Amino acid sequence: MSIPLPKRPAKLRLDYELIEALIPDGAKVLDLGCGDGQLLADLIEYKGCEGRGIEIDEAAVLECVKRGVAVYHGDMVEGMGFYRDGHFDVVILSQTLQQTMDPPRVIQEMLRVGRRAIISFPNFGHWVVRLQLLLAGRMPHNRLLPYHWYNTPNVHFCTVKDFREFCERNKLEIVEEVFLTVRYRSISGFLANWRAGLAIFQIQRQA
Numbered sequence: 001m002s003i004p005l006p007k008r009p010a011k012l013r014l015d016y017e018l019i020e021a022l023i024p025d026g027a028k029v030l031d032l033g034c035g036d037g038q039l040l041a042d043l044i045e046y047k048g049c050e051g052r053g054i055e056i057d058e059a060a061v062l063e064c065v066k067r068g069v070a071v072y073h074g075d076m077v078e079g080m081g082f083y084r085d086g087h088f089d090v091v092i093l094s095q096t097l098q099q100t101m102d103p104p105r106v107i108q109e110m111l112r113v114g115r116r117a118i119i120s121f122p123n124f125g126h127w128v129v130r131l132q133l134l135l136a137g138r139m140p141h142n143r144l145l146p147y148h149w150y151n152t153p154n155v156h157f158c159t160v161k162d163f164r165e166f167c168e169r170n171k172l173e174i175v176e177e178v179f180l181t182v183r184y185r186s187i188s189g190f191l192a193n194w195r196a197g198l199a200i201f202q203i204q205r206q207a
Helices: 014-021 038-047 058-067 076-080 103-113 127-136 160-169
Strands: 028-032 050-055 070-073 088-094 114-122 172-180 198-205
Touching: 014 038, 014 088, 014 114, 014 172, 014 198, 028 038, 028 076, 028 103, 038 050, 038 058, 050 058, 050 076, 058 070, 076 103, 088 103, 103 114, 103 198, 160 172, 160 198
Parallel strands: 028 050, 028 088, 050 070, 088 114
Antiparallel strands: 114 198, 172 198
């Protein structure tokens, strides 16, 4: 699908720009695993959002503070526990789903404290991943999966097809689907489970 990107100085992270394009101006946003706070800082500056983050890495928290981003230092599920139901318009989880110990619980909490959730993750069904496993017989290694098997923080890999099935089983409505190649080039949803290196889903509870 084609999403109009917000007008701002060019930057490297197309996935961030696509996520931002899904968020309404002035929205209340919570970013889980917000890293150095770049995404939140841009949402605050360019879209007038009210943004907060949760981040467990101390060095990244310090970067958030330098950017002037409000951030909770700790576990994301614990952090979400401080917010009432529906406190946020949008909750973001960018390329961190596969690192969480309990993905269903995280998503459940995201849709408790937020009306909608935007989740991005590397697609383990990508053709290069399949080919590396088939021909090399080794764990995949690429730009979106940069770790080795012995030092990876990723504990729950999934594919586009897996995530769609999860949403259907848990009665979650998929509002938007956006797909990128491993090199962050936007592509259509045609054969997404085979072609996409990175998937971005916007979901909400079914009415």
